[in-house]
Amino acid sequence: MSALGARTETPWTADEMMTVAASRSLRDGMSCFVGIGLPSSAANLARHTHAPGVVLIYESGPIGAKPSTLPLSIGDGELAETADVVVSIPEIFNYWLQPGRIDMGFLGAAQIDRFANINTTIIGNDYRSPRVRLPGSGGAPEIAGACREVTVVMRHNLRAFVEEVDFITTPGYGRGQGDRERWGLRGAGPTMVVTDLGILKPDPDTCELVLVSTHQGVTVDDVKMQNQWPLQVAAELATTEAPTPEELVALRSLNETTDAANTE
Numbered sequence: 001m002s003a004l005g006a007r008t009e010t011p012w013t014a015d016e017m018m019t020v021a022a023s024r025s026l027r028d029g030m031s032c033f034v035g036i037g038l039p040s041s042a043a044n045l046a047r048h049t050h051a052p053g054v055v056l057i058y059e060s061g062p063i064g065a066k067p068s069t070l071p072l073s074i075g076d077g078e079l080a081e082t083a084d085v086v087v088s089i090p091e092i093f094n095y096w097l098q099p100g101r102i103d104m105g106f107l108g109a110a111q112i113d114r115f116a117n118i119n120t121t122i123i124g125n126d127y128r129s130p131r132v133r134l135p136g137s138g139g140a141p142e143i144a145g146a147c148r149e150v151t152v153v154m155r156h157n158l159r160a161f162v163e164e165v166d167f168i169t170t171p172g173y174g175r176g177q178g179d180r181e182r183w184g185l186r187g188a189g190p191t192m193v194v195t196d197l198g199i200l201k202p203d204p205d206t207c208e209l210v211l212v213s214t215h216q217g218v219t220v221d222d223v224k225m226q227n228q229w230p231l232q233v234a235a236e237l238a239t240t241e242a243p244t245p246e247e248l249v250a251l252r253s254l255n256e257t258t259d260a261a262n263t264e
Contacts, residue, residue: 116172
């Protein structure tokens with residue numbers, strides 16, 4: 001039996017709980033710079049449920065995109081077709097993102113460390129000859145540097161939650177308090193990390209990620225066993241509110257529509 005084999009059964013999957021929890025970090029009317037994959041699922045779920053007025057922005061230039069299916073890439077044609085406006089990539093970065101005009105950034109990661117530094121570049125310490133070469137940064141460094149808030153969405157396991165990332169693609173809090181200010185980064189940085197096991201937030205004094213909530217059916221030991229650094233736990237640990245029937249229906253419908261579209 002796996003380390004998580006004794007978890008209580010729930011009428012939703014771990015990925016569904018993670019996506020729902022991440023979607024709740026978006027408030028109606030916010031602007032959100034969206035990554036592809038799990039971040040896009042969470043952002044689009046928010047648009048279909050509690051935040052219909054959220055403005056989804058993709059790196060390729062669509063502002064106010066309203067896709068009926070989850071986009072396969074930032075170049076998915078439906079993003080442009082359903083957007084309020086499409087601008088150039090330089091305008092997205094130079095006018096909207098870098099001056100701090102976007103409320104929230106949604107990011108994924110291959111690795112993250114205790115200070116929320118993100119790696120999407122290489123696995124292994126030799127940049128020229130890594131064990132695995134990953135897709136790279138895209139717009140993530142600018143998103144994490146300039147958005148007013150950042151939510152990271154990723155699955156929680158020992159390969160991903162490491163003591164120190166192999167490569168800092170996207171800065172979180174460096175080595176602790178004060179580094180973002182020294183680097184001149186405008187945004188607050190990663191304010192929440194949502195996983196399939198729980199929710200982590202940076203300590204206001206040390207900037208180290210702290211477990212603040214576990215999802216229903218998950219124990220603290222479950223989370224610690226999937227974490228390479230000695231994970232700190234909030235004194236008042238919460239239990240994440242279960243997905244509502246409405247949230248599950250909306251998410252499953254979104255996934256089913258996407259699957260059907262991709263098989264045509």
